[in-house]
Amino acid sequence: MKIFKRPASTALLDVDGDAVLAEARKLVGRRIAQPARRAFLQRSLTLGGLSLLGGCSISDNATVEAALARISRFNDAAQAWLFDPNRLAPTYPESMITRPFPFNAYYGEDEVREVDEAGYRLEVTGLVADKRRWTLADLRAMPQRDQVTRHICVEGWSAIGKWGGVPFADFLRKVGADTSAKYVGFKCADDYFTSIDMPTALHPQTLLTLTYDGQPLPPKYGFPMKLRMPTKLGYKNPKHIQAIFVTNTYPGGYWEDQGYNWFGGS
Numbered sequence: 001m002k003i004f005k006r007p008a009s010t011a012l013l014d015v016d017g018d019a020v021l022a023e024a025r026k027l028v029g030r031r032i033a034q035p036a037r038r039a040f041l042q043r044s045l046t047l048g049g050l051s052l053l054g055g056c057s058i059s060d061n062a063t064v065e066a067a068l069a070r071i072s073r074f075n076d077a078a079q080a081w082l083f084d085p086n087r088l089a090p091t092y093p094e095s096m097i098t099r100p101f102p103f104n105a106y107y108g109e110d111e112v113r114e115v116d117e118a119g120y121r122l123e124v125t126g127l128v129a130d131k132r133r134w135t136l137a138d139l140r141a142m143p144q145r146d147q148v149t150r151h152i153c154v155e156g157w158s159a160i161g162k163w164g165g166v167p168f169a170d171f172l173r174k175v176g177a178d179t180s181a182k183y184v185g186f187k188c189a190d191d192y193f194t195s196i197d198m199p200t201a202l203h204p205q206t207l208l209t210l211t212y213d214g215q216p217l218p219p220k221y222g223f224p225m226k227l228r229m230p231t232k233l234g235y236k237n238p239k240h241i242q243a244i245f246v247t248n249t250y251p252g253g254y255w256e257d258q259g260y261n262w263f264g265g266s
Contacts (some may be wrong), residue, residue, distance in 0.1 A: 010220075022247065026229045036098060055225075063122065086204075088204065088205060088233050089149055089150070089205055089230035089266075090149070090150065090230075091147060091148055091149055092148045092149070092150070092160050093148065094148055094162060095164055096148070096160050097148065097160050097161060097213065098160050098161065099260040101119035101151075101159055101161045101212070101213075101221070102157070102159050103221075103233060104221050105192075105239070106188070106192070106254070107190070109220060110220045112190075112219050112220050113189045113219070113240050114219055114240075115189050115219070115223060115224050115240060117223075117224060119138055120135065120136055120212055121134065121135060121240060121242070122134040122139070122225070122242065122243070122244065123187075123243040124175050124243075124244050124245070125243065125244075125245045125246075126181075126185075126245035126246040126247045127146065127177065127178035127181045127246040127247060127248070128172075128175045128176055128177045128246055129149035129174075129175065129176025129177075130174070130175045130176050130179070135208070136224055136225075137144070139165075139171075139208065139210060139225070140155060140210060141167070142166045142170065142171070142174070143167075144164055144165060144166060144210070144211075145164065145165070145166075145167055145207065146162060146163070146164040146211075146214075147162070147163055147164075147205060147207065147228075147230070148161070148163075149161070149163070149228070149230035150162060150230060151230075151234055151237070152233055152234060152266040153233065153234040153235075154233050154234065154260070154264075156236055156244075161212065161213070162208065162212065162213045162214065163207055163209045163211070163212060163226075163228040164207070164210060164211035164212075164214070165207040165208045165209040165210040165211065165225070165228070166207065166208040166210070167204065167206070167207060167208075167209050168201055168202070168203075168206040168207060168227065169174065169201070169203070169204065169206065171208055172184075172201060172202065172246075177246045178246060179198060179202060180198070181198055181246045181247060181248050182197065182198060182247070182248045182250075183195050183196070183198065183246070183247050183248065183249070183250065183251055184196055184197075184198060184201045184244065184245070184246055184247075185244070185245045185246075185247060185251035186227060186238040186241050186243070186244055187241075187243040187245075188238050188240045188241055188242060189240035189242050189244055190239065190240050191254075192238055192239070192240070192254050193238070193251075193252075193253060193254055194235070194236055194238050194253035194254060194255075194256065195250075195251035195252065195253055195256075195262075196227075196229070196232070196236060197263065200229060200231060203229070203231055203243065205229070205230050205231065206227070206228070206229045206231070207227070207228045207229075208225055208227060208241075209222070209225060209226040209227065209228040210224070210225060221239065222238075222239025222240055222241075223240065224236050224240070224241075225240075225241045226238065226239045226240075226241065227241060230266060231265060232264050232265060232266055233264045233265070233266050235254075235255045235264060236258060236264040
């Protein structure tokens with residue numbers, strides 16, 4: 001794991017730490033429109049993070065953004081290094097399910113995408129042996145598993161839900177995916193897209209979710225299919241999945257390309 005070292009400089013030795021942080025947080029707040037990301041970065045901004053600027057003026061917006069990007073990359077590397085593919089997230093009794101489970105997306109609930117079940121075909125491409133398209137009937141014919149786990153949102157709230165579906169590791173092996181590849185990417189019917197690391201894809205609690213609370217997955221929760229990962233923050237769990245691809249080329253993501261951490265561990 002690469003550790004970033006502060007360049008030899010005395011430029012920050014005599015500054016007022018509180019004043020520096022206050023000014024930097026104001027800069028971040030002005031530069032970033034999304035409230036969730038703004039709050040997330042402002043809370044995580046410290047003098048240790050600012051030291052990556054190497055003595056440059058914190059009034060330089062481009063420098064601040066570059067430093068934040070370096071901090072984000074460092075966080076991704078640290079989380080990936082610490083991730084244990086065999087460690088399970090907590091599970092809960094059904095009595096603890098949050099009812100109703102909150103709706104969450106980058107759009108309003110009145111804009112939820114409706115996907116036609118009869119015409120639905122899951123596209124599978126990239127570093128896989130079997131590139132045929134999958135119907136929902138095909139997916140439902142595979143062995144299923146249920147789990148009651150906690151969804152944790154980057155905005156600070158959490159909720160417990162019951163999800164059922166195909167263990168993603170089973171699906172990847174079924175299609176002959178190259179499990180030594182770096183990334184698995186997802187494209188969705190609501191124009192969302194994201195990607196995850198292969199160790200998380202193979203985690204035993206990562207599910208291609210087809211049901212919620214014992215019923216077919218409702219549109220507001222991601223019909224026809226959602227990827228459910230209790231080891232990741234909510235924005236890493238794509239809904240309305242239409243295409244899955246395996247690759248060694250970094251695919252990015254909807255929020256990740258706007259500055260959110262790519263690894264996104266919870």
